[in-house]
Amino acid sequence: MLAFASPTFAQDRTPAQRQALTDLAYVLGQSHALRQACLGAQDQFWRGRMLKMVDAEAPDPAFDTRLHNAFNAGFSSAQAQYPACGPDSRRAEVVAAGRGQALAASLAKQMADN
Secondary structure, eight states: OOOOSSOOOGGGOOHHHHHHHHHHHHHHHHHHHHHHHHHOTTOOHHHHHHHHHHHHHOOOHHHHHHHHHHHHHHHHHHHHHOOSOSHHHHHHHHHHHHHHHHHHHHHHHHHHHO
C-alpha cells in the first residue's frame, strides 16, 4: 500500500482512477476465488485486501456498491471457470497477479502525476 502525506478518498478520484479501482476490485475477486480453489473457503486473504482497499478509499455509497459488485463479479467468474485447484487455476493466479500489479502501478502513477 502506498503512503501519502494526505489521504485521497474515492470521492476525490478522477474517472480514470475510479475505473482502475473498479478493475482492481474485479482482479481481487478473481484472486480470491483462485486462492480459495487451492486453499479452501476458509482462506480470506484477498477478501481482506479488498476490505482494506475499501476502508482506505472511503467511497461514497454508489462507488462502494460498484467496487463490491466488481469484486463479486471477478469472484464468480473465476470460481465458475476454475472450480478446483490445478495447473490451469495456478496459471490463472499468475495472470491475475500480473494484472493486479499493473493496475496498482498505473493507479500509483496517476496519483503521482496529480
